[in-house]
Amino acid sequence: MTTDTAGYTGARLLADTIDALAERAPAVLAAAAEQMRGIRLGLRFNDGSAVSLTVRHSRLVIGPAAESDVEVAFDDRAMNLLFDLQRHPSDQVLPDSLDVRGESDRVLAVWRAFSLLSQRAAGLRFVQGLWRDYRHHRPQLWGHAIPAPAPEPDASEPGGWHALDYLERRRPEATRTDDETRVGGTVTTRPRLLWDGRDSTPWWDELPIADADLYDTMKACRARVAAEMTRLVPDREPRADLYSLVREYPARQGKGLRPTLTIAACAAFGGRPRDAVRAAAALELFHNGFLVHDDIADESTHRRGLPTLHARYGEGLAVNVGDALNLLAIDAVLSNLETLGLARTLALIRETLHMCRESVEGQAIELGWIHRNAVPGTDDDYFLMSTKKTGWYTCISPCRIGAVCAGVTDPRVLDRFDEAFRLIGIAFQIQDDLLNLVGDQAKYGKELLGDLLEGKRTVMLIHLLRTVADPAERKQLTAILGKRRPDKTRRDADTLLAAMRAAGSIDYAVDLADRLAARGIDHFERDLDIIPDNEGKAVLRQIAHYVTTRPL
Amino acid sequence: MPLRAPLERRWLHYAFLSRDSGQSVIANLSALGPDGDGHAPHRTTILLVHDREHGWHSSQFNADRPDHPWSSFRSPHAIGVAGDFDVAARTGVPAVKLRLRRTGRPCTSQSAAFGGGEHLRWQSEPGVLASGLVRLPGIERDVELLGYHERVRGRWSWPALGGWVFGFVNDPVGRSDEPPPTAVVFTLIQSRDPRAAASGSVMLWRRGRLVRHFPRRAFQVAVHDVLDRDQVVLVPPLARALGTAPAASVPRRLLITARSGSDRLLLDFRGSTAARIANPCETGLPAFSVHETLGACHVEGVVAGRRLDFQAPGIVEFAGGTGDADDH
Known part of the structure; x- marks a missing residue:
């Protein structure tokens, strides 16, 4: 992980994420590489950093900026939403936030690859920590759109007394600090309702987990x-x-x-x-x-x-x-x-x-x-x-x-x-x-x-x-x-x-x-x-x- | 009333915790209807003891039990009058030799109907005091415990019943011979057939009296994360030897929000360890599992204009969830 603040660039964040995934969740990278096979992708970030991303065998390879088939430029809003812990991955897109250029089929392939990367890697605790670290050291890369914590509920308020609301926003679990010999718990899962007052979901119906660290x-x-x-x-x-x-x-x-x-x-x-x-x-x-x-x-x-x-x-x-x-x-x-x-x-x-x-x-x-x-x-x-x-x-x-x-x-x-x-x-x-x-x-x-x-x-x-x-x-x-x-x-x-x-x-x-x-x-x-x-x-x-x- | 039909059941359940959560005692005394005319009902008793230093200890299903176990549902006791409760594994350990005392009034948590004419009635009583001896291999401890007692009667089978989530917490402050200032009991039956028959309740006692019953439409239950499987111990010992099939993971955190008029209640439970009791199932070979989960509980809210806010050890029971039980 980068230690000096100057190194906290968008390009470096992408490289660190790819390196981490190669070591921790290679299945995620392999799935993304499958989508991007044969495409040279150029990426530019709003801090001026740029990289290229290509596929060699089943590996995603980061290199210096070079001639590319698809070019993507992120602005700060896009960075704020991509991998944002507060939002659902499908809510990432904002109008004019991303500038993407290239042939349409290749652009779509790149989009699929990044959707895969963000959706599957976002649950890994390490990746969350990596992005939190970058966001802490270089907040300007993301703009200033960090949502304020939710207010405590008011007893007289008709809504705002929902069990999921507490687990997701009002009292989310702190970062786990389990000892290093624990097996499991490398991914975060979303809270789920067993009973909403009308419908029941069995407690034993576990949420599926596709990737782990x-x-x-x-x-x-x-x-x-x-x-x-x-x-x-x-x-x-x-x-x-x-x-x-x-x-x-x-x-x-x-x-x-x-x-x-x-x-x-x-x-x-x-x-x-x-x-x-x-x-x-x-x-x-x-x-x-x-x-x-x-x-x-x-x-x-x-x-x-x-x-x-x-x-x-x-x-x-x-x-x-x-x-x-x-x-x-x-x-x-x-x-x-x-x-x-x-x-x-x-x-x-x-x-x-x-x-x-x-x-x-x-x-x-x-x-x-x-x-x-x-x-x-x-x-x-x-x-x-x-x-x-x-x-x-x-x-x-x-x-x-x-x-x-x-x-x-x-x-x-x-x-x-x-x-x-x-x-x-x-x-x-x-x-x-x-x-x-x-x-x-x-x-x-x-x-x-x-x-x-x-x-x-x-x-x-x-x-x-x-x-x-x-x-x-x-x-x-x-x-x-x-x-x-x-x-x-x-x-x-x-x-x-x-x-x-x-x-x-x-x-x-x-x-x-x-x-x-x-x-x-x-x-x-x-x-x-x-x-x-x-x-x-x-x-x-x-x-x-x-x-x-x-x-x- | 004697049990007559094969699936008729009568369970007496006891669960106690020391105020510092160092020791926990759980016992289940069950009776199941006879297989046919001329047969006696089946009786099973299991005793579980958890000690913070020594972990879980369990009897088999044949623990020795009193002929007439203490229960305010069977033969009402006066408040404050103690009765004996001695349960022990056939090997001698674990064993408990306790004196139990009521401090409050029991109440019906729910009556549920499901499946093809199956049903159960669940009666609860928090704030039960227990004092006496707990015996583990090589250890004997004097204990003062605070807990809960229930009776569940009815006629049910798996998979129609499906499973349930139930728990209790007593606020442990105050004098040890008085009822806890506050106690909460909740039940949620998650019937598999029909799914729509799910029912539940959240109940609040104050100084031994039931002051609020949140009906099933007035509360929500959510869970997050799962308990580390290494913290889940399979009992009784025979179940380990037989290679009992795994069950679903136990949720680690459980959160209940209840609301009725201006009353509101929040119960936030974080499990730390669980004993999975693999119960023989009368309708098939796979075991039916009940997970007795110990953990820390935070309760807060406003009921009848009075605020409440306390933290205490609690027990939550997750029953069901043995995948292969679905194949009955």
Whole structure:
């Protein structure tokens, strides 16, 4: 968020809003980007600032003012009404307040995109806070049309004694200051009447919530699951050679995707977030156990920005730590018996066993390819391996396990997660592999080009070897791939990367990830329509779109 | 009168709060008509205790109860004369051993008709005093409580009844052996069949006497936000073990405005925790849920020319809202 007053411009506000939505509610941005595809939008504000807005893949990209297809100029009245907390979004328009120029179909597309942005983002508490902050620091951007507070009602007045009036205007809820580990409550909803003196609306008819704040939810889920993992790891001897090491990888916190999926799926089905925390912690322990072993198998040197466990303490201790993490994870799953009861715990054991089986099978497929210096010929081979190795434990199983924690054990319901999150999981893995090649190491955490050094069979590599026609080049690439990791040099990795760029493998993978994610999102909306629109489902939706808007 | 038909019901409900809201006691003693000739009526009793430090504790539905429970509706007691009220889980905890005393006069909150000849009559009595012992695992506390008692009789079933929202608040100031200066009770029946049969009332007691009854056309009820699901505890313990299906979220804030002539009343309740009682439903497998919600309540207004303005702990009950109960 901007800190100096001079930075509080209309252009900066738009950029901050787009950045916040990319991180917190990517589904909103994806919907807006869908409307604006192929249109270059120019925006000017009454403080003199200007920007351009374009669409790249499913991302809205802010840039300096440039030639545009549609130009929009906001005056202070338009700013006052756009995103105004006091007014309904449909009341935004004032005559002559907006100057919009361009071809009519494109103007309408831009209007749809902004309607989507304002209507769907306006309920997020963070976005409300962002705009309040700007309005406080640069009130001139908005003019001075802030409505006065409503007067107290007069007992003799015939009207003015309405329950909604109190909740909306006279005694609105103050900004919530719940502690950071609370899951939910990232959006505001409107008060509603249960009884107006004539008609009744059941109290259990909840208002649908389509979007939620992914960032805040992830933060809360990460914190709760990290605390649970700390509790699950024993504080006893041998500390130096086992339990202290067991804590190392869990302490190197990741994004918190799995904990969020698990807890959100539980909440989506009406369960208590608390009931999914231990299962989510068990998944994280399994995951960290797999990582320790995976790093040894891949001969990786870095994990989440620090040396890998075996690089620091040797392979013997590291293997044992991986085993211990898996044991602790099993113990954690079983310990749900006392809180969730027998039926749900049995279902959790079943789901966990399935997840572990998929993971070791996927790992076997990939290690077999590397061992034989084979590169699969089709993307489908990669999809199968990726789904087994990471798709189940990263995406599909967390959702299913979260639903089980809420009391759902019917396979026909649980299976509805599979196809959506299989596709999203593959897209996510492709993106992760792309980040290893073209990402920012500080943000990415792993060693850049590490996948090329360890010979990981990625979509880019498969595409490259499928595309390269020159036998000499193919021979050279195969020879590099056949080297053991310690024998590969940075130059070898650079050669592979250059060949991928030349063959268009990077762009191919970006496009493929986008298409897979879009199919996954389509399945999400269709297959999971049995879940009502609530905040838990809204978080799952944001994660489904997270892949398409994650910056590369 | 003995219960004869399967859906005939008689509920005695008790709810008490300590003046600092540190302890809350809720008990429901229910009787349901027999399944047929020669069968005895079904009797269930559940006891819930909430302690600020130790959270919710609940018996199963088979709590031990008095043969002749204290109730001014069953056998009228003189004001100020105490009667025993001992209810305990079969395991021994939670348990309450209380002496109850009336301080005011009960009154009918509403008589509602809905469904195919179904009906209920709801009678309320705020300002009931309770003193004695509350027992939780490893803890025993002497308590002085102020609360509410009701009787609901009639013949009803789900889903015809749908659900209800009901609550009470007693102004806790004044001497502990006197009726509260002010007490408010409200009821809103949200029948599902037919929807138009919804009915309700808001009632105000002053020093033990009912001084105003706002009929259903004279008040509004609104809600905002939902209670954090982590603050909703499923009871009785057996319901957790059975993996009872989730229910709708409980509203976090409830606001009632009532107006009649120059009288007006505002009740603003903010829930903080709730126990969801999963009741076995006689007409199908899915449970019917009653959420006992504890929270802070602010009451203000002008009634009969006198201003009132107080804050006190209150209890609001949200009944219904189990999605799968809709499928009966």
